Structure formats: structure tokens, C-alpha cells
Amino acid sequence: MAATLxxxxxxxxxSRSTVSNAYSRPDQLSPELRARILxxxxxxxxxxxNPTARSLRRGKVNAIGVLLTDDLSMAFTDPYxxxxxxxxxxxxxxxxxxxxxxxxxxxxxxxxxxVSNAAVDxxxxxxxxxxxxxxxxxxxxxxxxxxxxxxxxxxxxxxYVGIDERAAARRLGEHIARLGHRDIAVVAHWIVHxxxxxxxxxxxxxxxxxxxxERVRGFRDAFAAAGLPWERxxxxxxxxxxxxxxxxAAAHALDRLDRxxxxxxxxxxxxxxxxxxxxxxxxxxxxxxxxxxxDDIPEAEPAGLTTIRQPSVERGRLAGEILLDPPExxxxxxxxxxxxxxxxxxxxxxxxxxxx
Amino acid sequence: MAATLxxxxxxxxxSRSTVSNAYSRPDQLSPELRARILxxxxxxxxxxxNPTARSLRRGKVNAIGVLLTDDLSMAFTDPYxxxxxxxxxxxxxxxxxxxxxxxxxxxxxxxxxxVSNAAVDxxxxxxxxxxxxxxxxxxxxxxxxxxxxxxxxxxxxxxYVGIDERAAARRLGEHIARLGHRDIAVVAHWIVHxxxxxxxxxxxxxxxxxxxxERVRGFRDAFAAAGLPWERxxxxxxxxxxxxxxxxAAAHALDRLDRxxxxxxxxxxxxxxxxxxxxxxxxxxxxxxxxxxxDDIPEAEPAGLTTIRQPSVERGRLAGEILLDPPExxxxxxxxxxxxxxxxxxxxxxxxxxxx
DNA sequence: CCGGCGTACTGTATCGATACAGAAGGGTTC
DNA sequence: GAACCCTTCTGTATCGATACAGTACGCCGG
Numbered sequence: 001m002a003a004t005l006x007x008x009x010x011x012x013x014x015s016r017s018t019v020s021n022a023y024s025r026p027d028q029l030s031p032e033l034r035a036r037i038l039x040x041x042x043x044x045x046x047x048x049x050n051p052t053a054r055s056l057r058r059g060k061v062n063a064i065g066v067l068l069t070d071d072l073s074m075a076f077t078d079p080y081x082x083x084x085x086x087x088x089x090x091x092x093x094x095x096x097x098x099x100x101x102x103x104x105x106x107x108x109x110x111x112x113x114x115v116s117n118a119a120v121d122x123x124x125x126x127x128x129x130x131x132x133x134x135x136x137x138x139x140x141x142x143x144x145x146x147x148x149x150x151x152x153x154x155x156x157x158x159x160y161v162g163i164d165e166r167a168a169a170r171r172l173g174e175h176i177a178r179l180g181h182r183d184i185a186v187v188a189h190w191i192v193h194x195x196x197x198x199x200x201x202x203x204x205x206x207x208x209x210x211x212x213x214e215r216v217r218g219f220r221d222a223f224a225a226a227g228l229p230w231e232r233x234x235x236x237x238x239x240x241x242x243x244x245x246x247x248x249a250a251a252h253a254l255d256r257l258d259r260x261x262x263x264x265x266x267x268x269x270x271x272x273x274x275x276x277x278x279x280x281x282x283x284x285x286x287x288x289x290x291x292x293x294x295d296d297i298p299e300a301e302p303a304g305l306t307t308i309r310q311p312s313v314e315r316g317r318l319a320g321e322i323l324l325d326p327p328e329x330x331x332x333x334x335x336x337x338x339x340x341x342x343x344x345x346x347x348x349x350x351x352x353x354x355x356x
Numbered sequence: 357m358a359a360t361l362x363x364x365x366x367x368x369x370x371s372r373s374t375v376s377n378a379y380s381r382p383d384q385l386s387p388e389l390r391a392r393i394l395x396x397x398x399x400x401x402x403x404x405x406n407p408t409a410r411s412l413r414r415g416k417v418n419a420i421g422v423l424l425t426d427d428l429s430m431a432f433t434d435p436y437x438x439x440x441x442x443x444x445x446x447x448x449x450x451x452x453x454x455x456x457x458x459x460x461x462x463x464x465x466x467x468x469x470x471v472s473n474a475a476v477d478x479x480x481x482x483x484x485x486x487x488x489x490x491x492x493x494x495x496x497x498x499x500x501x502x503x504x505x506x507x508x509x510x511x512x513x514x515x516y517v518g519i520d521e522r523a524a525a526r527r528l529g530e531h532i533a534r535l536g537h538r539d540i541a542v543v544a545h546w547i548v549h550x551x552x553x554x555x556x557x558x559x560x561x562x563x564x565x566x567x568x569x570e571r572v573r574g575f576r577d578a579f580a581a582a583g584l585p586w587e588r589x590x591x592x593x594x595x596x597x598x599x600x601x602x603x604x605a606a607a608h609a610l611d612r613l614d615r616x617x618x619x620x621x622x623x624x625x626x627x628x629x630x631x632x633x634x635x636x637x638x639x640x641x642x643x644x645x646x647x648x649x650x651d652d653i654p655e656a657e658p659a660g661l662t663t664i665r666q667p668s669v670e671r672g673r674l675a676g677e678i679l680l681d682p683p684e685x686x687x688x689x690x691x692x693x694x695x696x697x698x699x700x701x702x703x704x705x706x707x708x709x710x711x712x
Numbered sequence: 713c714c715g716g717c718g719t720a721c722t723g724t725a726t727c728g729a730t731a732c733a734g735a736a737g738g739g740t741t742c
Numbered sequence: 743g744a745a746c747c748c749t750t751c752t753g754t755a756t757c758g759a760t761a762c763a764g765t766a767c768g769c770c771g772g
Contacts, residue, residue: 004727004728005729014751015751015752016728016729016752017730017751017752017753017754018750018751020728020729020730024730028749029749029750030749030750033751045498049728050412051472051474051475051476051729052412052417052475052728053727053729053730054473054730055475055757056409056728056729056758057729057756057757058730058731063475082432085432092459093461096461096466096469098457098474099457099459100419100456101455101456102454103445103455110452114454116405117418117452118407119407119475140403141403141404142401142403360757360759361759361760362758362759370721371721371723372722373722373723373760373761373762374721374722376759377760380759380760384720385720385721389720405758406758407759408758408759409758409759409760410758410759411727411759412727412729412759413759413760414727414759414760415727713772714771714772715770715771715772716771717770718767721766722763722764723763724762725760725761726759726760727758727759727761728757730756732753732755732756733755734751734754735750735751735752736750736752737749737751738748738749740748741744741745741747742745
């Protein structure tokens with residue numbers, strides 16, 4: 001049988017509490033006794049207090065749950081998500097807390113088991129579709145939570161670290177409108193859940209995925225202000241937030257007579273895919289076709305991508321801090337961070353301007 | 357106070373065991389009673405059995421610990437590592453097991469606390485420097501472990517899923533030697549721990565980081581067989597496994613009169629960085645300078661990179677399976693997977709061949 | 713009418729630790 | 743020398759569940 005605290009206590013004829021103190025509160029016993037205890041532990045192969053038992057008693061497990069969907073694709077493939085995760089991990093690590101990655105299965109019942117079995121002190125949600133059933137389960141558990149998306153989704157108890165998605169997207173739209181573009185396509189991820197890559201006819205006010213919805217609505221706001229009817233905009237769904245999907249989506253805007261002169265996307269990854277599609281066709285970004293991204297991932301700069309810079313690492317870091325050191329002031333648990341428009345080479349004036 | 361099993365039991369006047377069974381063994385009680393119990397739980401806001409208590413009693417936490425160093429850079433930045441992690445997550449997820457990411461601090465004592473406090477059933481090690489103090493702690497805990505690197509590091513108790521690093525690297529070296537190259541540089545990560553980016557004078561037999569060591573020795577094997585003295589090879593350390601570092605490292609081989617005609621690297625990420633360095637200087641990969649990678653990450657193909665293809669996702673998946681469903685046969689807990697040489701456009705004959 | 717069996721539930725021991733109140737003993741203070 | 747304190751250790755209750763043996767009871771065949 002494996003050694004426990006009691007094993008060591010019996011070996012030395014001291015009490016179990018004392019052995020526990022040797023590990024957890026060294027100031028509660030004499031250095032000599034502590035040394036003897038640690039020596040005996042070493043000798044008997046006792047690996048230190050059982051983490052699970054300790055967690056049960058202390059009521060704390062030093063872990064934050066992070067929900068991931070599908071094959072982790074969103075979470076690790078998109079540099080934005082990686083940056084967010086890094087920030088979260090930094091904040092957690094500084095408090096000796098780990099991240100428990102919960103890969104959500106398809107099966108509803110399995111999701112229930114996974115979420116309610118997860119030994120965590122708190123949950124952090126990012127890149128999770130807001131219609132996912134796991135959210136209700138988390139609410140039922142009553143543990144602290146910070147979300148990165150729809151601030152209304154969880155009610156006021158949840159922390160929130162986000163940006164004004166809609167206003168940010170609007171700035172991109174305004175930039176494009178100001179450059180005189182009128183034939184515009186929008187490539188977005190998860191316009192329709194489980195959909196395929198291709199043009200869709202969707203009402204921006206009815207999109208289910210919050211982030212995409214807000215960004216698309218932001219584009220529309222800008223176009224409306226510029227007198228551009230939304231009906232002229234070609235909306236294309238990308239089945240995954242991936243470069244290949246975006247390139248495939250862009251084809252629908254590029255391979256037609258009334259080719260779009262501007263393609264807006266809802267993420268830099270998608271924008272890079274659109275740039276791939278341009279390259280294949282010998283089209284020059286910023287000259288023949290303007291392209292915008294969103295996030296300002298590291299790859300955006302070398303690609304000359306016009307985009308919105310958002311503090312990705314910071315979002316993760318703040319989420320972690322709010323969970324682990326909740327500020328007294330509730331207002332400081334709901335943060336909207338600033339963003340900035342970064343204009344680079346992939347956007348330029350509408351080449352067809354003289355015609356219109 | 358929060359509701360527990362007992363709360364529900366008291367409410368309905370049944371025993372605690374029965375309530376427990378309602379959640380964990382539905383076949384042990386009548387459907388009617390179970391329905392009443394779940395209804396009462398709902399009503400009293402009981403979120404289901406406490407995961408920590410359950411884990412303690414069951415002796416199982418449904419989590420695999422994954423050690424990460426530094427700022428997660430290795431783990432998420434390198435597509436190889438992401439692929440590995442994805443495989444691991446797949447295997448874990450299929451068994452309703454989660455991954456606990458342990459971000460190891462610098463401080464020795466903090467590492468001890470983090471590792472021994474981690475509630476996990478097993479550990480999976482990848483991309484962890486084999487000199488790290490955490491390894492000894494894990495061994496002390498006595499939980500199952502699978503390693504992805506030095507098969508000898510943990511003794512025969514540890515599972516192992518790896519490749520023959522040395523033989524694989526040798527194939528790259530042979531390929532380069534066969535193309536007639538004689539002015540060769542090797543860009544490798546962690547040749548020296550905590551070192552800076554730049555040429556180093558290191559004995560291949562004395563490298564501490566297993567993976568780098570084996571790959572460099574594999575290169576040497578090939579060159580030795582081709583009659584190329586190892587002293588002619590310029591060995592350059594990259595402080596991190598990153599594109600920028602590799603570009604900086606490559607500068608040491610490119611910005612000199614006796615420019616290298618071939619640069620071998622220990623990972624595709626490094627190789628892509630070397631290609632960046634070529635591009636800046638107007639050098640043509642495969643013509644002016646040959647470049648090889650290692651791993652065959654998705655980006656390798658579009659870049660035309662000659663490399664070794666290894667089954668990254670598979671490595672992670674098998675590691676997870678060995679941990680969660682250990683095969684009876686010990687031989688099936690130590691796997692060496694096959695690799696293949698993928699020749700693409702970044703390697704070609706030595707352009708200086710006529711001179712020699 | 714009785715033994716045997718299956719179903720539905722109960723009761724107690726246990727998982728491995730920590731919290732906290734308290735006791736023993738030595739040293740100070742007045 | 744009594745009162746008090748501090749250090750060092752002990753003992754018990756507790757964290758919230760699950761395992762397993764046991765009980766009660768209805769039903770069946772003989």
C-alpha cells in the first residue's frame with residue numbers, strides 16, 4: 001500500500017498533524033523534527049501530501065478550467081488564441097495555479113460528465129460558441145467565471161474581459177469605405193454553425209456567435225454611415241477559422257466578373273488565407289483588392305496586413321487575475337480594453353474608383 | 357453553506373448512498389426515486405457530486421499532467437508541439453480525461469509545489485529539457501508517465517513514444533552530403549542551455565538536450581560516412597526554437613566569405629527562419645543555399661522545405677493511450693515510430709561543386 | 713409454508729489530508 | 743512562586759463523496 005501521512009507518523013511515533021505541518025507549515029515544528037520527518041518520508045518513499053486529499057480539505061484545487069471545442073483547432077491554431085492562453089497561463093502560473101483543458105465531446109451527456117467532474121476553482125471561457133450547453137452546466141456549478149465574449153451571456157456575476165467588438169469592426173469598415181470601395185465581401189467564421197464554406201444570406205442581427213455577429217454588425221454600421229447598402233455586401237461563411245477555409249471562401253468573391261475590391265474578415269488568420277487566394281490569382285493586395293484582418297497576430301505585420309490590434313495576451317492575463325484575485329470593486333471585474341486600427345499595405349484606394 | 361449529498365438525502369429522507377447512486381450508478385435505484393432526487397437537487401441548487409471528493413474516494417482524477425516550461429513558447433508556438441498536444445488531447449478526450457497544463461516556474465521550490473500539488477493520474481512529458489528538476493519529482497510521485505524523448509531517461513517503467521532521432525537526422529545529413537555540399541552549418545536549439553544565439557564550439561557527444569543531441573549526432577554520422585570532417589561544420593545555437601532566432605543564427609553562416617552552401621536545422625520552425633534569412637539576402641533556397649528542417653509541419657510543404665516527416669499527432673495520441681489504457685505487453689508501452697525523408701525544393705546540388 | 717433469489721435501499725468504513733482547539737513543558741516577569 | 747506566554751506538539755472533527763456488506767421485502771417454485 002502507498003505511504004500516507006499516517007505511515008510516516010507511525011514510523012516516528014509522532015502525530016499525523018505534525019507530519020502534515022512538516023510539509024504545509026514548517027514554522028509549526030522544530031527544524032530538527034521536520035528534518036527527521038522528511039528523512040523518514042524519503043526513506044519510505046512517501047511522495048508528499050496527496051494533492052486530491054489536500055484539495056478536498058482546503059477547498060481549493062489550484063486549477064482554472066478552460067473549455068475547448070472540437071479538436072482544439074480554435075484554441076491552438078489561431079495565434080490570437082495562443083496569445084490569450086499565454087496571458088492566462090502567466091497569471092495562473094504566478095499564483096501556482098494550473099490550467100485544466102477540457103476538450104468538450106460532441107455527446108451532450110459526456111459534456112455534462114466532463115464539466116461537472118472537472119476539479120477546478122474557476123472557469124475561463126474563450127472562443128466557445130455561446131450556444132454551447134456547457135455554459136449552463138458551469139453556471140449550475142456556481143464557480144467563478146470570466147468570459148471573453150458576449151458580456152451579457154452570463155449575467156453580472158461573471159467577470160468579463162473583452163473589447164468593443166462592434167466599434168472596432170466599424171473602424172475597419174470606415175477605413176475601407178473611406179478608400180472608396182463599393183464592391184465588398186466579408187469573410188467570417190461561424191456565421192452559421194456547422195455550415196459550409198460559401199456565400200450565405202444571413203441577417204447580421206441574427207447571428208448566433210457573438211464575436212462574429214458584433215464584428216459583422218460593426219462593418220454594417222460603417223457601410224450604412226457611408227451610404228453603402230448592406231445588400232451590396234457579399235457575406236461568405238468560413239466553416240473553420242483557418243487559412244485554407246478563408247482562401248476557399250475568398251474564391252467566391254474573386255472568381256466573378258464583379259470582383260470585390262475589398263474583402264473584410266473577422267480574423268487575421270482568415271485574412272492571411274484571403275491573401276493566399278489573391279497570390280494564387282496574381283492579384284496585388286492593397287492595389288487590386290484590399291484586405292483587412294482582426295487581432296494583429298504576429299504574422300500580420302510581415303504580411304503588411306491592415307487590422308485591428310487588440311491586447312490578446314493582456315486579455316488572458318486579466319482574465320486570470322480577475323479569477324484568482326477578484327477585485328473588490330465589481331466594476332473592475334468587467335473590463336473593456338482599448339484597441340487600435342493598424343493600417344498597413346493590404347488596404348488601398350478602390351482601383352475602380354474612376355468608373356463610379 | 358453549499359449543498360452536499362447529505363443535504364439532498366435529508367430533504368427526501370433517504371440515505372446519502374442512495375443520492376450518490378442516483379448520480380453514479382443509476383441502475384442501483386428505481387427510476388422514480390432517482391427522478392425525485394434529481395428534482396430535489398435541482399431545487400436546492402446542488403450541482404452534483406463534488407469532483408474533488410469523488411476523485412479522492414475513487415482514487416482517480418481523470419487528468420493527465422503536461423509539463424510546460426517558460427512562457428509556453430515551445431508548447432504552442434511550434435506547430436509540431438501543437439500537433440502532439442492535439443493527439444494527446446484526442447486520446448484523453450475519448451476517455452473523458454482532461455489535460456492539466458503545468459507551467460513550471462523558475463524557482464526550484466515553486467516547481468516542487470506545483471508538481472507535487474498537481475492532481476493528475478499520470479504525466480506526459482514532451483519538449484521538456486531532460487535536465488529539469490521536475491523529472492525527479494515526478495518519479496518520486498510514482499504515477500505512470502510517458503516520455504517523448506530520451507528513452508533511457510526514466511528507466512524502463514516509463515512509457516515511451518518516440519522516433520529514432522539520430523537515424524532520422526542521419527538521413528538528412530546523407531541527403532546533403534550526396535548533393536555534394538561541403539560548407540555546412542547546423543542551426544540547433546538548446547545546444548547550450550540558457551545560451552545566446554550564435555556559433556558554439558560544442559562536442560556533439562556532450563549535448564545535454566537529448567533531441568538536439570541525437571539529431572546533431574545523426575548529422576555527424578552522415579558526414580563522417582561521407583568523409584566530411586566534423587570540424588568543418590559550423591554549429592550555431594538558437595536561443596529559442598523560433599523563426600527569428602533561426603534567422604539570426606543563420607546570419608552567422610551566411611554573412612561570411614566562405615558562406616555555407618547547406619544549412620541543416622533541428623526543426624522546421626528553425627528552417628523557416630533560415631529561409632527568411634535567405635530571402636532577405638536575395639539567396640535562392642535549393643540553389644544558392646540548401647536548407648533542411650525536421651518534423652514536416654504543415655507550413656513545410658508550401659515552403660518547399662526538405663525535411664523529415666514524423667507522425668506528430670500520432671505520437672501524442674499513442675502517449676495518451678499508453679497512459680490511459682496501458683497495454684499488458686510492456687513492449688507495447690515503448691514505441692519507436694517510423695519517419696520518412698521528404699525531399700522538396702529547398703535542397704539541391706552544391707553550387708560550388710565545380711570548384712572542389 | 714418455506715427456502716432461495718433479485719431488487720431497492722441503508723449504514724458504516726474509508727479515501728488522505730488540514731483546521732483548530734488544547735496540552736505539555738520551559739522560560740519570563742513581577 | 744504565581745501568572746503568563748511562547749514554542750512545540752497532539753487529538754479530534756471535518757472536507758464530500760464512494761465501496762461494500764448488509765437488511766428488508768416481494769415474488770417464485772416446490
